[in-house]
Amino acid sequence: MRTDRCGDLRITDVGRTVTLCGWVDRRREHGEHLAFVDLRDRSGVVQLVVDGAHDLRSEFVLRATGTVRERPADTANEALATGEVEIEIEAVEVLSVAEPPPFPLDERTDIDEVLRLRHRYVDLRRPRLQHNLEVRAQVNSAVRRAMEEQGFIEVETPMLVASTPEGARDFVVPSRKEPGSFYALPQSPQIFKQLCMVGGLDRYYQIARCLRDEDLRSDRQFEFMQLDAEASFVSQEDVLGFISFAVSAAAEAVTGERPGDIDRISWEEAMERYGSDKPDVRFGMELIELTEVFANTEFRAFQTPCVKGIRVPGGSDISRSRLDDLTDRCKAWGAKGLVWMRVTPDELDSPVDKFLTDDERAGLRTAMNAEVGDLLLLVADERRTVRHILGLLRLELGRPPLTAGGLNFLWVVDFPLFEGLDDVGNPIPAHHPFTMPHEDDIVLLDDGDRLAIRSQAYDLVLNGWELGSGSVRIHERDVQEKIFSVLGIGSEEAQAKFGFLLDAFRYGTPPHAGFAFGMDRLTAILAGEENIREVIAYPKTQSGTDPLTSAPTSIDDRHLEELGLRLLPPTD
RNA sequence: GGUCCUGUGGUGCAGUUUGGAGUGCACGCCGGCCUGUCAAGCCGGAGGUCGCGGGUUCAAAUCCCGUCAGGACCGCCA
Numbered sequence: 001m002r003t004d005r006c007g008d009l010r011i012t013d014v015g016r017t018v019t020l021c022g023w024v025d026r027r028r029e030h031g032e033h034l035a036f037v038d039l040r041d042r043s044g045v046v047q048l049v050v051d052g053a054h055d056l057r058s059e060f061v062l063r064a065t066g067t068v069r070e071r072p073a074d075t076a077n078e079a080l081a082t083g084e085v086e087i088e089i090e091a092v093e094v095l096s097v098a099e100p101p102p103f104p105l106d107e108r109t110d111i112d113e114v115l116r117l118r119h120r121y122v123d124l125r126r127p128r129l130q131h132n133l134e135v136r137a138q139v140n141s142a143v144r145r146a147m148e149e150q151g152f153i154e155v156e157t158p159m160l161v162a163s164t165p166e167g168a169r170d171f172v173v174p175s176r177k178e179p180g181s182f183y184a185l186p187q188s189p190q191i192f193k194q195l196c197m198v199g200g201l202d203r204y205y206q207i208a209r210c211l212r213d214e215d216l217r218s219d220r221q222f223e224f225m226q227l228d229a230e231a232s233f234v235s236q237e238d239v240l241g242f243i244s245f246a247v248s249a250a251a252e253a254v255t256g257e258r259p260g261d262i263d264r265i266s267w268e269e270a271m272e273r274y275g276s277d278k279p280d281v282r283f284g285m286e287l288i289e290l291t292e293v294f295a296n297t298e299f300r301a302f303q304t305p306c307v308k309g310i311r312v313p314g315g316s317d318i319s320r321s322r323l324d325d326l327t328d329r330c331k332a333w334g335a336k337g338l339v340w341m342r343v344t345p346d347e348l349d350s351p352v353d354k355f356l357t358d359d360e361r362a363g364l365r366t367a368m369n370a371e372v373g374d375l376l377l378l379v380a381d382e383r384r385t386v387r388h389i390l391g392l393l394r395l396e397l398g399r400p401p402l403t404a405g406g407l408n409f410l411w412v413v414d415f416p417l418f419e420g421l422d423d424v425g426n427p428i429p430a431h432h433p434f435t436m437p438h439e440d441d442i443v444l445l446d447d448g449d450r451l452a453i454r455s456q457a458y459d460l461v462l463n464g465w466e467l468g469s470g471s472v473r474i475h476e477r478d479v480q481e482k483i484f485s486v487l488g489i490g491s492e493e494a495q496a497k498f499g500f501l502l503d504a505f506r507y508g509t510p511p512h513a514g515f516a517f518g519m520d521r522l523t524a525i526l527a528g529e530e531n532i533r534e535v536i537a538y539p540k541t542q543s544g545t546d547p548l549t550s551a552p553t554s555i556d557d558r559h560l561e562e563l564g565l566r567l568l569p570p571t572d
Numbered sequence: 573g574g575u576c577c578u579g580u581g582g583u584g585c586a587g588u589u590u591g592g593a594g595u596g597c598a599c600g601c602c603g604g605c606c607u608g609u610c611a612a613g614c615c616g617g618a619g620g621u622c623g624c625g626g627g628u629u630c631a632a633a634u635c636c637c638g639u640c641a642g643g644a645c646c647g648c649c650a
Contacts, residue, residue: 026610034607047610058600075608083610100601102582106611109584109599114642167650187650214649332575333646392646432650542643 001063007044009068011084018087019065020046021095023125025105027053036086039064042130046082047071050089059105059122061096064089113533118547120538132535135254135527139519140207142253143227146246152205152229157192159185159209164497166432168212171222179564185211188516190432191501193230194473197512198504205229207519216542218531219465219521226468230514236456236472239513240411243460247467247522251407254526262460264411275391277412280464282405285310285398287390290378293363299355301337306383310394311368315375316342316349326393330379335389339378343370395464402463402530410461414438417455426488431457433483434501436472436513445482460517462525468517475509477502 002021009018022041029035035053038045039062048064056062066089077083102119103111105126116123123129144154163170163184170184186192188210196204208228216222227246231239244262252258263281270279273286287308294302312318323340330338341350341364348361356364368376377397379389417437418427427450429435437445438454445453456472474480480502484494494502520532533539540546560566 026612028609028612029606030609030612031606034609036609036612038610045610049608072608075610077610080610086608100582104583104600106599108611111583112579112642115583164650169649190650212649215647217649218644220649329575329646396645429650435650541641543641545641547642 005043006039006041006046007081009046009082009085009087011070013068014070014085016068017065018068019063020048020087021063022061023098024056024058024060024062027056027058029053037062039087040125044081047077047080047086048089048092049086050092055094056092057098057100059098059101060094061098063093063095065091114541114547117539117541120548124537129534129537132523132527132529133537136519136523136535138253139250139523139526142250143207143246143519146249147205147227147229147242150203150242150245152203152231152242153201154206155193155196155201155204156206157186157189157208161186161192166497168214171211171213174563174565176563187212188226189228190434191498193228193514194434194501194512195504197230197232197473198507198509200232200510202233203229203231208516216540216544218533219524221520221532221536221539222544224532225519226516227519228514228516229470230512232510232512234511234513236413236458236513239470239472239515240458243468243470243515243517244409244411247409247460247462247517250522251526255407259407259409262409262411264413266414267412267416267454268414270412271387271391275387275389275394276464277415277459278461278464278466279410279412280395280399280408281410282400282408282463283398285312285394287387287394288368290364290367293360293367294380297356297360299352299360301339301352301355302378302380304380304382306386307378307380308386308390309364309368309376309378310390310397311370312375312377312397313371314373315397316344316373318375326377326396329396330389330393333389333392334385335379336381337379338389338393339380341376341378343372343374343376345372348376399464402465403525403528405463407525408463409467412459412461414454415457415459416451417441417453417457418451420451424488427451427486429487431455431469431471433487433489433498434471434473434480436474436479437483442479445486450486456513458515460515462522465521465525466518467521468515470513470515472511472513475505475511477505480505 003019006020006022020039022039025038025040025045027035027037033051035050037048037050037053037056039048048066050056064087066087068085069088071084071086101122103115105122107126107128160173160183163172163182168187170187172182172184175181175183189206189208193204206228208226209223210226211223213222214220229242231242248259265279267277270277272289273279274281275287287310290307290309294307297303327338339350339352341348341353347353364370364376370376377393379386416430417435419430420428422428436456438456441453444450457469458471459469460467474483481491481494520535523535524532527535529535538546538548545551
């Protein structure tokens with residue numbers, strides 16, 4: 001149908017007769033007998049010269065035949081890859097007419113996202129999305145190659161799986177053959193990949209679709225893609241190496257530059273310094289320990305297990321109303337309050353200054369390296385709360401745009417095995433119940449401080465986004481049973497929930513470890529996008545709807561009947 | 573479950589604080605002119621449920637209440 005793609009034509013093609021197909025990008029008429037038509041396909045745009053263009057409107061689909069010629073002197077367009085040539089058209093066929101698009105296809109304006117999604121097929125024509133989907137394909141391809149180079153084989157796992165009560169809310173699919181029973185769509189292939197290890201596949205990977213019925217965000221969709229991997233006879237160190245290699249390959253495929261070694265930080269240090277288990281290390285404003293400074297304070301608000309602060313350089317000009325707003329935010333996040341202090345030449349300008357001793361003022365200034373013009377923000381509470389609040393406050397005040405400052409990968413290691421206790425007093429697994437405790441801390445399982453047990457679990461962070469996580473798994477049945485017992489899961493319950501995994505472990509289980517990271521998130525950052533919807537061809541809105549297809553939709557009664565389902569009346 | 577922001581011709585905005593005729597800007601669309609443009613240019617024209625409902629008022633895009641949609645975030649996401 002065509003001989004060339006629009007964007008490929010160069011000065012070396014002059015003299016050739018070519019046939020091109022594409023969309024009318026723009027048209028410039030100069031009277032009855034001269035018009036320029038920019039023809040666009042995925043490869044780019046080329047200028048057609050036609051004798052009158054009244055019937056060639058925006059977004060018409062054309063097939064045009066003509067001769068490539070050099071543009072006349074001084075009319076080349078340097079901004080265009082094809083700008084040195086133009087096509088003198090001999091014949092044009094309109095393959096398809098088009099109504100004016102519902103929004104402009106140029107990149108100069110931000111269009112309402114619902115409108116873009118409703119007409120996604122038009123939106124996809126824009127260079128931005130064409131580029132993003134190309135980046136996505138490059139990332140997929142590079143990651144596949146990287147994993148295969150390291151001896152991993154691709155294995156597909158089912159989409160209709162058994163629901164498990166742990167973790168995120170499942171999407172469920174009613175069973176027709178067994179009315180009243182349901183499949184779940186996989187939150188991840190976690191169990192299956194471990195079974196692959198028992199199955200002797202040695203090194204498994206998959207770019208897997210995962211589904212979680214939880215509230216959506218700019219970095220979260222109901223369905224998302226993960227590079228999912230698992231390997232036998234490997235240590236945590238090996239896994240970090242595999243994954244570092246894969247994400248570096250992806251980055252290199254997109255940027256042309258291979259990132260250097262990825263830094264590491266322990267979970268404990270991340271929480272202490274950044275108040276987050278996914279620290280954005282692209283900027284300072286670290287959390288500073290002040291508990292000792294106020295150890296003997298008379299100021300009641302600081303008579304807490306922990307006091308920490310952040311220093312906002314030059315922040316003393318932040319208005320009182322903004323400070324009130326920040327205080328309100330901190331309270332909404334769970335703080336009792338926020339103490340602010342403006343650093344002036346000879347004093348601390350603060351509502352609480354009168355409660356502090358000279359020693360405390362001096363100690364504070366020293367600890368925080370306070371300089372005139374700074375703003376100091378302090379929170380006092382339980383250590384866990386202080387870290388959390390200041391971590392959020394730090395991002396609120398200092399976080400650069402997601403894609404600023406290059407790629408800052410970071411490994412967070414030595415996660416705790418448990419994070420807090422549930423209502424009944426049982427520990428809650430921080431990662432999942434198959435995570436191997438840190439060797440040095442295993443003794444604490446029996447009668448130690450269980451919340452102090454570290455695990456062999458690790459996260460990969462990029463510019464403050466959690467890219468993914470993994471762990472060394474428990475491969476010994478007795479250790480697994482011990483963990484279940486600590487978690488308060490009885491053997492019957494464990495058998496009911498994970499029996500098939502425990503059964504499998506009876507038949508010869510290799511030590512194994514794995515990881516999974518979000519392809520959408522990695523792609524977004526590599527494409528320079530703040531929002532993963534921009535790198536997904538057909539994403540959903542924050543409320544989980546698809547303006548293009550109107551999903552989710554109701555289904556008819558016969559369909560429900562067949563599945564053995566009846567709807568409850570709507571609640572008011 | 574919660575907090576905050578947004579909603580005005582096809583598109584992007586201004587107008588809302590301080591109520592006074594659907595007022596304005598840019599793009600697009602339709603028609604005309606135009607033989608070297610490339611965000612072409614010039615002239616003319618069409619196009620409106622100010623998201624929706626209610627209230628206050630002589631009068632509401634503007635103030636109040638409710639509601640819908642979208643977005644950002646907190647919770648949630650083993």
